[in-house]
Amino acid sequence: MNITSLPLGQIARDFPGATGILHKAKLDFCCGGAETLAQAAHTRGLDAHQIARDIQAHPDQQNGEPNPAHLPTEALIEHILNRYHDIHREQLPELIRLAKRVERVHGGHAKCPSGLTRLLTGMQKQLESHMDKEEQLLFPMIARGINGMAVAPVSVMRQEHEDHGVFLDQLQDTTNGMSLPRGACNTWQALYLGLETFQNDLKQHIHLENNILFNRIDGRMGGASNG
Incomplete structure (x- = not known):
């Protein structure tokens, strides 16, 4: 194929x-x-x-776990909430704390990610608002099978995902591609390791919503759906 x-x-x-x-x-x-x-x-x-x-x-496995694309809709929503919404709420406060410390201590370094704290704080507010709208309005609507009314909110969530993509680009620019300077302190190393994990999680989170869950509502990607 x-x-x-x-x-x-x-x-x-x-x-x-x-x-x-x-x-x-x-x-x-x-x-x-x-x-x-x-x-x-x-x-x-x-x-x-x-x-x-x-x-x-690639082996037809994902760490021994079922392909999320094959999960029923309610189970997929539960997976997104537990694996991504809850985790993002743990990740961002700690990343902001680490960024503040790196900017405060290493502000004079040529590779200091100046503005990173402000960028992450803005993303925290943006993502929290986005997840609240999904949890309080969109996901319950989808779980109840009210798919026709869910099309418009899904469109809004897709657009907000585009905004998240802009943030990811800005994150790469601000951190010089997560490039650590020689002799970077433990805090700086922990910050960039955490940012890499957050970035990868956010991409996977958006993928599960855009290409699997939301596709079951608006058929944007085509292919079979599961309910």
Whole structure:
């Protein structure tokens, strides 16, 4: 099967293990999920066919866990809440604390991520508002099967995911691609390690919503849905 003509979001959804390969290749399968593998690889000067072969050769497993794309809708929502919403609420306060310390202690260093605390604080407010809207309005609506009325809120959530994508770009710029200086202190190392984890979690979170859960409402990515 030639998957190079498929959208990145559909590949991430339908091929277990694909998200890790796409992430390693720096191909955006969450906010940029509508772009095909061939298009995205061409833009970055990558070999789309080699990436496709790597994806298709990956074992049909995801750490022994079921593919989220196969979960019933209510179970998928519960997974998103437990694995991502709750975790983000733990991650961001600690990242903000670490960023404040690094900026305060190393403000004169050429590689100091100046403005990172402000960026993370803004993201915390943005993401908290976004998750509250999903938890209080959209997810209960979807769980009750009120899919027609859910289309408009889903569109809003997709747009807010685009805003999250802008944040991720800004995060890379502010941290110089998470590049640590020689001899970076333990706090700085812990900060960038935590940021990498948060960034990866947020991308996977957006992917599960955009390409799997929301697709069951608006069919944006095509393919079969599960209820």
